[in-house]
Amino acid sequence: MVNLDGAPGPQEVRQRILELNTSVWAFAALSFALEAGVLDEASKPSTAGQISQRTGIPEDLVNGVLDVLVALGFGTADEHGFVASPGLVTISSGRAKKLLAADLRSTRLQTADLVERATHGTIALDGWSYPDPKLLEAQGLHSAQMVVPWVELLFPHLEGLPERLREPTARFLDVGSGVGRLSIEICRRFPNLRVVGIEPFEIPFTLARRNVAEAGLGDRIELRPERVQDLTDERCYDLAWVPVLFMAADVAARGLHRVRTALRPGGWALLGSLAVEGAEIQPAVLRLVSLLYGSGRLLPEHAAAILTAAGFENVLALPAMPGVAGRTIVGRRPVDE
Numbered sequence: 354m355v356n357l358d359g360a361p362g363p364q365e366v367r368q369r370i371l372e373l374n375t376s377v378w379a380f381a382a383l384s385f386a387l388e389a390g391v392l393d394e395a396s397k398p399s400t401a402g403q404i405s406q407r408t409g410i411p412e413d414l415v416n417g418v419l420d421v422l423v424a425l426g427f428g429t430a431d432e433h434g435f436v437a438s439p440g441l442v443t444i445s446s447g448r449a450k451k452l453l454a455a456d457l458r459s460t461r462l463q464t465a466d467l468v469e470r471a472t473h474g475t476i477a478l479d480g481w482s483y484p485d486p487k488l489l490e491a492q493g494l495h496s497a498q499m500v501v502p503w504v505e506l507l508f509p510h511l512e513g514l515p516e517r518l519r520e521p522t523a524r525f526l527d528v529g530s531g532v533g534r535l536s537i538e539i540c541r542r543f544p545n546l547r548v549v550g551i552e553p554f555e556i557p558f559t560l561a562r563r564n565v566a567e568a569g570l571g572d573r574i575e576l577r578p579e580r581v582q583d584l585t586d587e588r589c590y591d592l593a594w595v596p597v598l599f600m601a602a603d604v605a606a607r608g609l610h611r612v613r614t615a616l617r618p619g620g621w622a623l624l625g626s627l628a629v630e631g632a633e634i635q636p637a638v639l640r641l642v643s644l645l646y647g648s649g650r651l652l653p654e655h656a657a658a659i660l661t662a663a664g665f666e667n668v669l670a671l672p673a674m675p676g677v678a679g680r681t682i683v684g685r686r687p688v689d690e
């Protein structure tokens with residue numbers, strides 16, 4: 354028999370649901386402040402009246418949104434106006450602003466889609482494939498955010514990689530290149546790098562062609578409508594990104610054998626996974642998202658085991674980073690193969 358002693362009664366359940374509703378509204382207030390330009394104006398100390406004048410948003414609404422931001426700890430307010438916290442200013446200005454907006458938009462559109470599917474009875478666990486260009490673009494920008502921590506924190510620890518990526522022969526394989534944002538971002542970081550992006554779904558593939566052309570990188574980024582498990586390249590790449598969080602375990606296993614062959618000896622594969630163990634809300638949500646993305650309960654240790662089984666060496670699941678949902682797993686094609 355299940356022991357339900359201590360299980361919450363209706364009042365506590367209602368209270369918990371109220372807290373969830375509150376979080377959703379706080380998320381909406383932050384998204385509004387970012388999308389409507391309130392955060393741009395609030396990056397320097399300003400009154401709600403000044404922000405209202407500059408944005409055209411009613412002063413009461415500005416006040417209401419700033420009130421929520423203060424409650425979230427993202428700023429302070431006194432009689433002279435609102436002062437955003439340095440952390441909020443850093444992640445909501447310059448280039449970071451676009452990435453934060455994409456992050457929030459991607460969560461908003463995907464969660465709305467999930468609930469929408471319930472009301473239309475169109476629920477299938479068929480992996481990550483959305484037709485909405487706004488969502489694809491937001492997810493693409495979200496994935497491109499990884500490039501900075503890769504370059505600054507991860508690559509210096511992957512033997513030989515920083516040097517190889519600067520050589521004239523440098524090549525990167527972007528598996529599941531989507532709308533091409535990650536490929537574009539990494540090209541900007543490494544001027545000699547050439548990229549092959551493989552993407553089997555037509556809508557993101559078409560958007561990627563346009564984005565790559567607009568970025569003026571058509572001569573450095575080659576896009577192919579291909580699946581990783583069908584890859585036939587050999588000894589071409591110094592680095593491959595394989596987001597196994599979007600793949601069933603058997604596809605990831607077959608794909609990683611192909612990726613090993615496609616890498617140059619000593620080249621590195623980076624994998625991304627989402628699911629983690631734990632009884633708290635965040636791990637539980639990550640497991641749900643992992644399921645919806647098509648990778649079931651693929652834990653970082655499983656991804657590492659698949660890499661090892663595919664013949665990779667120096668396999669390591671990196672520790673979680675604060676503020677980052679996914680986990681990264683690395684492995685190297687043996688140098689002497």
Ligand SMILES: C[S@@+](CC[C@H](N)C(=O)[O-])C[C@H]1O[C@@H](n2cnc3c(N)ncnc32)[C@H](O)[C@@H]1O
Nearest residue numbers: 493496529530531532533534535554580581599
């Ligand atoms: C979230 S998107 C990647 C976003 C991308 N980094 C960008 O900049 O737009 C993940 C992609 O993996 C692709 N994908 C899923 N299964 C795949 C497979 N077996 N081989 C190659 N790509 C796959 C999906 O079609 C999807 O576009």
